[in-house]
Amino acid sequence: MTEERLVHVPEGLAGSRADTGIAKLLGLSRASVAQMIEDGLVQQNRVVIHKSDSLIADAELRIHLPKPKPPLELVAELVPDLKIVYQDTDIVVVDKPQGVAAHPSVGWDGPSVGGALLALGIQMSTSGVAERQGIVSRLDVGTSGLMVLTKTEIAYSRMKQAFRERTVDKTYHALVQGRPDPTSGTIDAPIGRHPKHEYKFTVSNEGKPSVTHYETLEAFKAASLLEIELETGRTHQIRVHFSAFKHPLVGDSLYGCDPKLAARLGLERQWLHAMKLGFMHPTSGEYVLFESTYPTDLADSLAMLRAE
Secondary structure, X not given: OEEEEEEEOOHHHOOOEXXXXXXXXXXXXXXXXXXXXHOOOEEEOOXXXXXXXXXOOOOEEEEXXXXXXXXXXXXXXXXXXXEEEEEOOOEEEEEEOOOOEOOOOOOOOOOEHHHHHHHOOOOOOOOOOHHHOOEOOOOOOOOEEEEEEEOOXXXXXXXXXXXXXXXXXXXXXXXXXXXXXXXXXXEEOXXXXXXXXXXXXXXXOOOEOOEEEEXXXXXXXXXXXXXXXXXXXXXXXXXXXXXXXXXXXXOOHHHOXXXXXXXXXXXXXXXXXXXXXXXXXXXXXXXXXXXXXXXXXXXXXXXXXXXX
């Protein structure tokens, strides 16, 4: 369903790229306007335009705006494999299984951490949009391991600040293809959205600063087990950096893994686990550290490599 809107190009936007100019004209994001143009929902003087076309002074724009999507809803749903590692009056730390989202999102109809906690009667802080209450950092659906959520407003504010200031210690283990050279080091490369794939990210000069430190723990014939410390926390950061480094994560089909190796190891997701999470407690001020162990699918695939 769409809503038609007729507007004329003001003199000040004449010559602008269509996606940029219309975004300014309507107060929408450039990405959403670009998507409307790609879907054929925008005409200039009754001709369907491309996002790189130029706007013409006083031209008639016929725009079919998609109807707003209904608000996302946090649905209470128990997740049997989700473990409560720790909780007090301010925070809750969970060990998230793969196949569970941090929170509901467009296009995802599976379980979420927020929904699982709601089903357990654990009340999150109310800051932020309803479906993301208590969320101060996220793990991808296909990534397992430790996450911290907040139960009070003061904890939410202080934990968000801690993540912004990079004072939270985040340690991951990842199995990557091949053997990184050097065996330990730092990847410092900005990450931004992929220009052609909506749900993918890439190393880009226009991206945000992103820093990943790594060390090889074990080297096998076809892969290496790494310990990774994140200095920043960009979406898909580990996956993007090691893909750009020509060592994609085993099982990570989105970022160029070898599907034969993943199949041989029985992996249906990227081999990535959030092992340790350490931070200053938001109200007590004491440093707390939590640790996790490999879930069955990751442990089994690692055992196969060791046996070889």
